[in-house]
Amino acid sequence: MSAPLLSVRSLKTCFPTRAGLVTAVDGVDLDVYPGECLGIVGESGSGKSVTFASVIGLVRSPGYVAEGSIRFGGVDLRRLDSNGWRRLRGRDIAMTMQDALTALNPALTVAEQIEEVLLAHAEDLPKRGRQAAVRERAIEMLRLVGIPAPAKRIDDYPHQFSGGMRQRIMIAIALSCRPKLLIADEPTTALDVTIQAQVLDLISDLRRELGMSVVLITHDLGVVAEHTDRVAVMYAGQVVEAGPTRELIDRPKHPYTRGLIGLIPRLSDLDAPIRPIEGQVPELIGLGGICRFYDRCEFRASKCRTDISMIDVGPDHRARCIRVEEILQ
Numbered sequence: 482m483s484a485p486l487l488s489v490r491s492l493k494t495c496f497p498t499r500a501g502l503v504t505a506v507d508g509v510d511l512d513v514y515p516g517e518c519l520g521i522v523g524e525s526g527s528g529k530s531v532t533f534a535s536v537i538g539l540v541r542s543p544g545y546v547a548e549g550s551i552r553f554g555g556v557d558l559r560r561l562d563s564n565g566w567r568r569l570r571g572r573d574i575a576m577t578m579q580d581a582l583t584a585l586n587p588a589l590t591v592a593e594q595i596e597e598v599l600l601a602h603a604e605d606l607p608k609r610g611r612q613a614a615v616r617e618r619a620i621e622m623l624r625l626v627g628i629p630a631p632a633k634r635i636d637d638y639p640h641q642f643s644g645g646m647r648q649r650i651m652i653a654i655a656l657s658c659r660p661k662l663l664i665a666d667e668p669t670t671a672l673d674v675t676i677q678a679q680v681l682d683l684i685s686d687l688r689r690e691l692g693m694s695v696v697l698i699t700h701d702l703g704v705v706a707e708h709t710d711r712v713a714v715m716y717a718g719q720v721v722e723a724g725p726t727r728e729l730i731d732r733p734k735h736p737y738t739r740g741l742i743g744l745i746p747r748l749s750d751l752d753a754p755i756r757p758i759e760g761q762v763p764e765l766i767g768l769g770g771i772c773r774f775y776d777r778c779e780f781r782a783s784k785c786r787t788d789i790s791m792i793d794v795g796p797d798h799r800a801r802c803i804r805v806e807e808i809l810q
């Protein structure tokens with residue numbers, strides 16, 4: 482395998498709160514390779530968004546990255562100053578947010594929003610005729626993401642588009658500088674099922690066309706199964722299982738992943754009841770000394786009352802469970 486484009490090691494991100502120090506991300510290791518799609522899956526509150534806010538230097542204050550290394554194309558992102566971030570964000574790494582309506586600026590037209598990104602990284606465009614070239618490229622981006630009549634619609638405001646179209650516009654903005662890595666945070670949660678499939682197919686097509694890497698953050702393992710090459714399952718601020726998507730779905734090792742897979746509706750058996758995993762993600766304060774899934778795990782045993790590390794469970798496949806061998810028998 483080639484060298485990873487993004488490499489995260491031992492990442493720890495905290496938020497001081499009145500109730501105590503919340504460790505939202507605790508010892509996360511991740512690699513994203515050139516051209517691949519990595520899925521990040523887990524319930525709400527498992528730390529998916531905070532992990533990638535940490536990667537792109539956008540953890541909301543008073544939150545902070547406490548430990549770990551984040552390397553992108555050989556650059557140590559934790560050492561970047563604000564100029565470095567400005568150059569990197571948008572041009573090399575772009576992120577789309579969960580809710581397109583709040584992420585887009587309601588007071589600016591779509592043209593103004595795409596052009597703003599293009600102009601911020603316009604070194605490769607000639608000074609003469611730059612404005613026209615930027616507009617041309619903005620229209621081309623809207624066409625690429627499937628907005629009908631882009632030359633006409635580009636001067637409309639976000640609220641004049643449907644939810645699915647707004648997601649496409651956000652993707653167009655994110656991709657307008659041809660980033661090497663697109664981080665798509667729940668790109669389809671607010672959309673109905675048909676539009677969901679269209680937006681996900683669009684991201685997959687553009688990944689192939691532009692040769693970029695994609696991180697697809699979702700709570701839906703069905704989406705992961707269909708659109709990713711590898712997957713990391715997160716639980717309570719940690720990665721609990723990671724591996725090639727097919728292998729992980731066919732042979733899930735961690736009890737949490739097995740529970741999540743039980744939540745994918747089987748196409749052949751749509752009437753079968755979905756059995757949710759009982760219990761809730763623990764509060765992320767003062768955890769340690771016990772497996773984080775302990776309270777919800779049907780396989781818990783006294784030896785699980787300790788900090789658990791990731792162990793090798795198959796080819797390129799790791800899980801954070803010391804009972805794997807016994808459970809699978």
Ligand SMILES: Nc1ncnc2c1ncn2[C@@H]1O[C@H](COP(=O)(O)OP(=O)(O)OP(=O)(O)O)[C@@H](O)[C@H]1O
Binds near residue numbers: 496523528541765
């Ligand atoms: N500003 C904050 N202050 C305190 N705690 C926070 C803050 N932001 C996030 N957290 C903590 O981090 C945890 C993880 O949040 P995160 O948004 O990364 O989860 P997620 O897996 O992306 O969930 P979702 O699918 O709902 O977006 C939250 O449950 C919360 O405990």
